[in-house]
Amino acid sequence: MNAPMTRLSGGFAHPAHDSARGFRAILSAMARPGTIGQMQGGQGPAPISDAAATVLLVLCDRTTPLYLAPSHDTPELRDWIAFHCSAPLVAPGDAGFALGDWAALQPLDRFAIGTPEYPDRAATLIVDNHDFDAPAQNLRGPGIKDRARLALPEVEPFTANHAHFPLGWDAIFTAGARIAALPRSTEVF
Amino acid sequence: MSDYNFAYLDEDTKRMIRRAILKGIAVPGYQVPFASREMPMPYGWGTGGVQITAATLVPQDVLKVIDQGADDTTNAVSIRKFFQKTAGVEVTERTTEATVIQTRHRIPETPLTGDQILVYQVPIPEPMRFLEPRETETRRIHALADYGLMQVRLYEDIARHGEIATSYAYPVEVAGRYVMDPSPIPKFDNPKLDDCPAIQLFGAGREQRIYALPPHTGVRSLDFDDHPFTASKADHACAICGSGTSYLDEVITDDDGGRMFVCSDTDYCARRAEGVQ
Numbered sequence: 025m026n027a028p029m030t031r032l033s034g035g036f037a038h039p040a041h042d043s044a045r046g047f048r049a050i051l052s053a054m055a056r057p058g059t060i061g062q063m064q065g066g067q068g069p070a071p072i073s074d075a076a077a078t079v080l081l082v083l084c085d086r087t088t089p090l091y092l093a094p095s096h097d098t099p100e101l102r103d104w105i106a107f108h109c110s111a112p113l114v115a116p117g118d119a120g121f122a123l124g125d126w127a128a129l130q131p132l133d134r135f136a137i138g139t140p141e142y143p144d145r146a147a148t149l150i151v152d153n154h155d156f157d158a159p160a161q162n163l164r165g166p167g168i169k170d171r172a173r174l175a176l177p178e179v180e181p182f183t184a185n186h187a188h189f190p191l192g193w194d195a196i197f198t199a200g201a202r203i204a205a206l207p208r209s210t211e212v213f
Numbered sequence: 214m215s216d217y218n219f220a221y222l223d224e225d226t227k228r229m230i231r232r233a234i235l236k237g238i239a240v241p242g243y244q245v246p247f248a249s250r251e252m253p254m255p256y257g258w259g260t261g262g263v264q265i266t267a268a269t270l271v272p273q274d275v276l277k278v279i280d281q282g283a284d285d286t287t288n289a290v291s292i293r294k295f296f297q298k299t300a301g302v303e304v305t306e307r308t309t310e311a312t313v314i315q316t317r318h319r320i321p322e323t324p325l326t327g328d329q330i331l332v333y334q335v336p337i338p339e340p341m342r343f344l345e346p347r348e349t350e351t352r353r354i355h356a357l358a359d360y361g362l363m364q365v366r367l368y369e370d371i372a373r374h375g376e377i378a379t380s381y382a383y384p385v386e387v388a389g390r391y392v393m394d395p396s397p398i399p400k401f402d403n404p405k406l407d408d409c410p411a412i413q414l415f416g417a418g419r420e421q422r423i424y425a426l427p428p429h430t431g432v433r434s435l436d437f438d439d440h441p442f443t444a445s446k447a448d449h450a451c452a453i454c455g456s457g458t459s460y461l462d463e464v465i466t467d468d469d470g471g472r473m474f475v476c477s478d479t480d481y482c483a484r485r486a487e488g489v490q
Contacts, residue, residue, distance in 0.1 A: 166431075
């Protein structure tokens, strides 16, 4: 039924509208840590999820250095990214965005956390194929009324990252068509 | 509609603005530099807000634009028409019907909801700018959270006038970290910034800065223990709807000193007036 995945397929049917909707889903996830949203429109070759592919289409272009962790560093995905985003593929330390499974993204201290003068110059980690059924942790901070909960692969890296605030990386979790986010401002407890 | 890309800006520009907005959300109150574009309107007319709105709108949005609380002033009408033409979105004057509200210098009286995004037009995003003109220095002030200069300014207000005389663009502290300029809203509106369920985005076009408040962010107006912050307004009731709690504009009605006080928020006032009659 579905046409076979090629490096040319899987882009947005209507780039302006689809990226606008995609951005609102990412904005909603980042502004309300712990809430899980739906994210569709992009489709890349395995192992990338539709949600992560959509995040790349919405946010990445030739101006955003991207690191592909070993889990996602396949020739097919490289070709797909080259055609749809043209994002230059770089080493972890130079990356504005990093894409991979949680285990493949380790160690996290390789990623930019910004500088005191420019905390925005920090990496955004796209943690793909996230296990949304993992044990949920308590969250508090900006974007959260009282308390929220979200499944996280580990706790310690997020508390350590938050301790650097206003420095730190920001994480987007994707799996299938689901998306959630955990900015550095969120405290995991 | 085929004459413009959706919401006027090209996709590269929108992506760049979207990335800046997300970093702004991740570091509430921090001013993210962005490559502001020339817009088909002059600086000072809300080019920063317009660029954020353009990067945020989806085709299903219902847009409201206010200038000093009013839907029917030149600036508001122009921007509303701009997005009607370039994005084809539905527009409204009703606060409760809007999903995206672009504002110049007011927060609507009607409480916002979690389904809404409030976009502010900001002239000077740097709260310390009139105290310290050098960008390198203000950047260091924010890096070190060294905000003593601002407390001194407020103290000098008290020493000179007996109270903090700053009545608009009143500085706030966001989530216990960054001091932020809430744009030139009257200080009457400052309490509405705190714990607001809507996403609040701030855009300064000429100054090329974007900053943000996620929902339910703690926002505290700077003050002193013995001179606590007070949200003030003209001590009158609205001459049209009779509201004693909304922010009022003073309107001169003749050459003999005649004047009246009316709600600055035209939608709030009109709905109340309808209800009264």
